[in-house]
Amino acid sequence: MKAIDVHVHPSTAAFDRKRLWGADIADYISRYYGVEYKVKTDEEMAQDFSELDLKAILIGWDTQSAGGNDTSNTNDEVARLIKKFPDVFIGGWAMIDPWKGKAAIKELERCVKELGLMGLKFQQALQAFCPNEHRFYPLYEKCVELKIPVSFHTGTTGAGAGMPGGGGIRLNYTRPIYIDDVAADFPELTIIMIHPAWPWYEEQIAVLLHKGNVYADLSGWAPKYFPEAIRKEVNGRLQDKFMYGSDYPEIPPKRWLQEFESGGYKPEVIEKVLYKNAQRILKLNV
Numbered sequence: 001m002k003a004i005d006v007h008v009h010p011s012t013a014a015f016d017r018k019r020l021w022g023a024d025i026a027d028y029i030s031r032y033y034g035v036e037y038k039v040k041t042d043e044e045m046a047q048d049f050s051e052l053d054l055k056a057i058l059i060g061w062d063t064q065s066a067g068g069n070d071t072s073n074t075n076d077e078v079a080r081l082i083k084k085f086p087d088v089f090i091g092g093w094a095m096i097d098p099w100k101g102k103a104a105i106k107e108l109e110r111c112v113k114e115l116g117l118m119g120l121k122f123q124q125a126l127q128a129f130c131p132n133e134h135r136f137y138p139l140y141e142k143c144v145e146l147k148i149p150v151s152f153h154t155g156t157t158g159a160g161a162g163m164p165g166g167g168g169i170r171l172n173y174t175r176p177i178y179i180d181d182v183a184a185d186f187p188e189l190t191i192i193m194i195h196p197a198w199p200w201y202e203e204q205i206a207v208l209l210h211k212g213n214v215y216a217d218l219s220g221w222a223p224k225y226f227p228e229a230i231r232k233e234v235n236g237r238l239q240d241k242f243m244y245g246s247d248y249p250e251i252p253p254k255r256w257l258q259e260f261e262s263g264g265y266k267p268e269v270i271e272k273v274l275y276k277n278a279q280r281i282l283k284l285n286v
Contacts, residue, residue: 005246021063060077108146122151214241239269
């Protein structure tokens with residue numbers, strides 16, 4: 001095993017971007033990342049990781065309340081892919097619309113107990129919520145009860161980038177400082193901040209330093225574009241806090257790994273970021 005990719009969006013038909021996000025957002029995000037989305041078979045997607053000797057953690061999708069699109073059954077699809085390719089896909093993040101209230105809590109319990117998913121993931125800009133609002137705290141309480149981690153998108157997003165008004169998507173929801181409140185109120189909860197949180201990466205670093213239960217993945221950015229402050233922390237005092245994530249299919253795993261491994265990081269840091277930190281933080285038995 002070369003690495004564990006903790007942030008992978010399936011590229012199969014059930015996760016077609018136009019269906020999940022709407023045609024306009026899908027077209028603009030394709031331009032933003034400079035990628036052409038291709039719907040792949042189960043086998044093709046699994047091969048993208050197996051040929052690089054990678055293990056991957058898949059992500060569901062649910063932005064129904066804010067986005068209005070059909071995001072049903074994606075958590076079940078993640079569980080199906082894990083069951084079909086257990087040697088490649090070693091876990092899954094359930095994504096659940098927090099505005100669904102009690103139904104969201106029920107879905108989380110189903111995803112963990114029945115589908116076997118290992119954590120809960122949010123994309124606040126697309127789900128249109130602020131994570132430190134107390135109305136959403138019952139979901140975090142359920143995560144503590146189920147002993148699973150929760151991950152939050154931080155920093156800008158390619159979704160809506162370049163559209164008039166950003167497609168109505170608001171970046172303010174993804175500031176790292178809101179995660180600080182959740183971490184303080186739920187010290188037993190393992191929290192992952194997703195992406196180098198540009199333009200608030202110094203805010204992100206402060207939360208990572210201060211809150212022992214908060215970690216981060218490095219997905220969504222090609223490593224050559226990491227802010228210098230993030231690069232320094234990864235290679236220094238916060239080397240035990242960062243995990244590898246690609247944000248596949250937006251960032252090809254091969255490109256991410258090549259840029260990171262040639263980026264001047266210490267050998268022991270590369271080993272930690274690529275798999276050791278994920279094994280410890282997410283309690284992965286792989």
